[in-house]
Amino acid sequence: MSTFYKHVKTGTELIDQINRTEVPSDGMAMWHLGQESMVFKRGGLIVYIDPYLSNSIDEMYGGAPRSFPTPVEPNQVTNADYVFITHEHADHLDPVSIKGIAEGSPGARFVVPAPFKQNLTDLGISPERMILAYAAEPIKAEGLEVTPVACMHEQFEQDEKGHHKFLGYVFDWDGLVLYHAGDTVIFPELIEQLKPLRIEVACLPINGHDFRRNNQNLAGNMTFREAADLTEEIGADLVVPMHYDLFAFNTDNPAYFVDYLHRAYPDQPFKMFVPGERMLHLSSRL
Secondary structure (H helix, E strand, O other): OOOOOOOOOOHHHHHHHHHHOOOOOOEEEEEEEEOOEEEEEEOOEEEEEOOOOOOHHHHHHOOOOOOOOOOOOHHHOOOOOEEEOOOOOOOOOOHHHHHHHHHHOOOOEEEEEHHHHHHHHHOOOOHHHEEEEOOOOOEEEOOEEEEEEEOOOOOOOEOOOOOEOOEEEEEEEOOEEEEEOOOOOOOHHHHHHHHHHOOOEEEEEOOOOOHHHHHOOOOOOOOHHHHHHHHHHHOOOEEEEEOOOOOOOOOOOHHHHHHHHHHHOOOOOEOOOOOOOEEEEEOOOO
16 A cells, blocks of 8 residues: 655645645745656746656566656646656656656756757757756746756766756746756866855755665666755755665665765754655755
């Protein structure tokens, strides 16, 4: 039997909660849907990032069942204004989720790294609904400015035109600055790019990288220590760990992240979400 934590909404009730949530002028509402799937609401806009709301990987390839059911089905997402995709891996650019959201939210626009324009075209997303993202080239959209940041999912990958395939996104949302890292390891240039942006909320992967996963062709991410260290380096007020919970074969214990934070950076606020949970973040900088 599928179970969810007490008081956490699912399905259409979750969508209704997102719609009804009133966000103060100095705040942002956040929901974590598992893996790196997140929803943000501010200034009347609702943004989804890397929605993996199906079980398509296991259904297509086997061996990758979800550790918990999706908090919301793709076709129940009727409120998306923007959907941001960080890269083409199926737990980030999920065909089932993209098609369902495109149908359920006919006004939604999809932001995708430029090398994967064809992926969205193949899913029936029209050019008018696409925004192609290029590293370090800001995107100006309604109510927010977004800076794509090149990622190393163990290494840089670029297409034949030199466009980066792995991106994170820095949202300057009327002065509240949010960073969703996508999949990446830590590297000096990343710190140099992020420091001047005055990031307030950082959403970072913590599942790490190691010999076993590399040997299975599973590209790695920051370790829990590296994610905590990056948070300190860029001066983020709040860190949200991601990418540790959905697949048993590619995870890490989030308690290690919490323990390291308490020992190395005891004054660093963090938020551990359960699937579908809502949080209201009030800015200390606005």
